[in-house]
Amino acid sequence: MWVSWLMMLLSLWPVAASTARSDVKPGCQEMCGNVSVPYPFGILDRSCAMSNNFFLNCSSNDEGHPELLFGRNMPISDISELEGTVTVGIYAAFNCYNKTGIQTDSFSQSMTLAGPFMFSHTRNIFTATGCNTLAAVTNYESTYGASCLSLCTVDEENRCSGSGYSQISIAKGLKSLYIILSTFYNDTTVSDCNLCGFAFLADTRSLKISDWPLYRMPIYGKDAYATDVVIEWVVENKTCEQAKANTSAYACGANADCTYPESGQGYRCSCNEGFEGNPYLKEGCP
Ligand SMILES: *[C@@H]1O[C@H](CO)[C@@H](O)[C@H](O)[C@H]1NC(C)=O
Numbered sequence: 001m002w003v004s005w006l007m008m009l010l011s012l013w014p015v016a017a018s019t020a021r022s023d024v025k026p027g028c029q030e031m032c033g034n035v036s037v038p039y040p041f042g043i044l045d046r047s048c049a050m051s052n053n054f055f056l057n058c059s060s061n062d063e064g065h066p067e068l069l070f071g072r073n074m075p076i077s078d079i080s081e082l083e084g085t086v087t088v089g090i091y092a093a094f095n096c097y098n099k100t101g102i103q104t105d106s107f108s109q110s111m112t113l114a115g116p117f118m119f120s121h122t123r124n125i126f127t128a129t130g131c132n133t134l135a136a137v138t139n140y141e142s143t144y145g146a147s148c149l150s151l152c153t154v155d156e157e158n159r160c161s162g163s164g165y166s167q168i169s170i171a172k173g174l175k176s177l178y179i180i181l182s183t184f185y186n187d188t189t190v191s192d193c194n195l196c197g198f199a200f201l202a203d204t205r206s207l208k209i210s211d212w213p214l215y216r217m218p219i220y221g222k223d224a225y226a227t228d229v230v231i232e233w234v235v236e237n238k239t240c241e242q243a244k245a246n247t248s249a250y251a252c253g254a255n256a257d258c259t260y261p262e263s264g265q266g267y268r269c270s271c272n273e274g275f276e277g278n279p280y281l282k283e284g285c286p
Pocket residue numbers: 034065
């Protein structure tokens with residue numbers, strides 16, 4: 001056991017020591033603020049990205065800091081060329097009622113992905129919080145729908161008791177999501193401990209349900225409550241056979257091969273065993 005651990009450490013060491021290798025095309029900028037943008041993604045110059053689908057907007061936000069955006073308005077916190085993911089921040093949907101049961105605030109969330117992108121059904125979980133919250137998620141075409149019911153009761157000391165949240169996984173391959181909330185009971189018995197319900201998609205690796213207390217009220221503007229959402233990408237929505245048939249468009253570099261993501265639909269590239277690098281660059285995995 002010890003011997004094999006030691007061997008693993010030894011074999012990993014040269015890789016860790018050579019992280020100076022570039023993850024971008026020559027002459028292209030790798031960082032947008034503190035987020036690394038590996039090829040096939042690119043910023044600043046269209047020729048730095050593999051195609052327009054992977055060209056991202058890196059520009060100054062209101063505070064003058066560089067911000068990497070997915071689409072028009074989703075801030076990116078991480079891109080993984082190994083896992084084929086982009087992690088973006090998306091505001092949570094909510095609805096709030098006052099103590100007489102009148103709706104005072106509400107926000108529905110909708111998002112659509114163009115190009116070879118989809119919401120990860122393995123990394124994300126749909127979550128609703130609140131004591132009387134019925135949250136629904138559908139796609140744009142209304143061919144998919146699911147809902148979550150989050151309930152709890154209020155004890156003698158006006159504290160919420162019960163889980164106060166509910167989660168379900170989403171379907172594979174979704175490219176659009178629409179999230180709305182309503183209530184389940186038409187009464188105000190829980191209003192002493194909970195006035196607002198929230199619903200969101202969130203990365204299971206970073207979601208902490210304790211960050212969503214039942215007394216939470218919404219914030220408006222850019223500091224509104226958001227979650228990390230994982231978007232999966234493929235190079236192109238083609239089979240490996242179709243992709244390899246056109247050598248000038250085939251995306252995988254030297255010592256790399258075409259692979260399929262778990263979610264099907266389209267191909268990605270990965271380094272052959274024993275090689276490390278960025279499989280999408282021409283020099284691939286040296
Ligand atoms: C990147 O910067 C943002 C704000 O400038 C900060 O919240 C975040 O923790 C930083 N991320 C890393 C990985 O350093």
